[in-house]
Amino acid sequence: MKFQEFTKGIIKNNAVFALALGLCPTLAITTSVENALGMSLAFAFVLISSNLIISALKRFIPQEVRIPCFIVIIASLVTAIDLFIHGYSPTLYEHLGIFLPLIVVNCIILGRAEAFASKHSVSDTFLDAAGVSVGFALAIISVSAIRELLGSGTIVIFGHEVVPAFTSSPAVVMLLPPGAFLTIGILLALLKRAKVI
């Protein structure tokens, strides 16, 4: 087990900012910090569990059919998780329900399965998946904090006002798709400029 497998995915190889993967959910759901938290949780759960399964099965899966195998495993897992949460925790489903179908189209999951889990041990895969999850969470939470702050003029997380409303006329464009591109573009430029990634 190498601890750097955990840390590399957080900042240096950050999925969103360094690898430009998973931009579709990042653009779509970062309109509030609450959404980003829900997505981070659901994402971490699916990424860790699907990549552990794929890593455990890597010797069994032939090279030429690996992609369909990965997709079948990931999609079935997401569906099963969706059904379980819906049945056993309706309140959690209310918050996470809309994010779970979005995870199927999240290319980071398939990307890590292909690039890491299918070539490394189960323990290293766990560290890698956990690190990538933390990196993804950091990325979408920072983007959503900027967008919610400017676009709604406040930050509300599960009913608690973290930043009280400071303006009555927020820049609603930040909540719309252009705001997502602007925020991600400027953050990316700043991170490159500061040589963080």
Next chain:
Amino acid sequence: MSKSSVLDVIKSKSVVVLTLICLITGGMLAVTYNLTRERIAEAEQAEINQALSEIFPSAEFVEENDYYMALENGELIGYAMIVEGRGFGGKIKAAIGIRLDGTIQRVRVISHSETPGLGSKVAGDEFLAQFEGKTLEELKLKKEGGEIDAVTGATISSRAVVDIVREELQKMMGRLAEAQE
């Protein structure tokens, strides 16, 4: 062993493994579906009951064809129905309460798949509170001559909810007029 038969073995191994994986995951999904089916149905029924009791808080509901009659101390105070319509991102399921005078008592969105953060606001109290007391003529978006403010950036989702409610109200009023004749 000739070259082609080696190829055949490789091919057949991939076929076998992929088939196995599909069978196993398919089987697991079937088991999960069966394990959770009843609980999901219960959760959905609980959601419907919750939405109905939010619309007419102190009423009892009697199911009648495809709508509910809301009774308070045995007296009819309004109607409620669960309806589905098309939104921007998929189906929108809503509970609608109608008063005896043909105005809207309250609207609750039970489930939807609108864009998180934008269209999803049509399920929020701020948007839905506008429906209370509205008549059939007022149930249009403001830019279309009605009385309902659309959610910023989510005109299609807003219009979808307004249309679902208006159509249902129209249908219900038609049915009541028929019953009176």
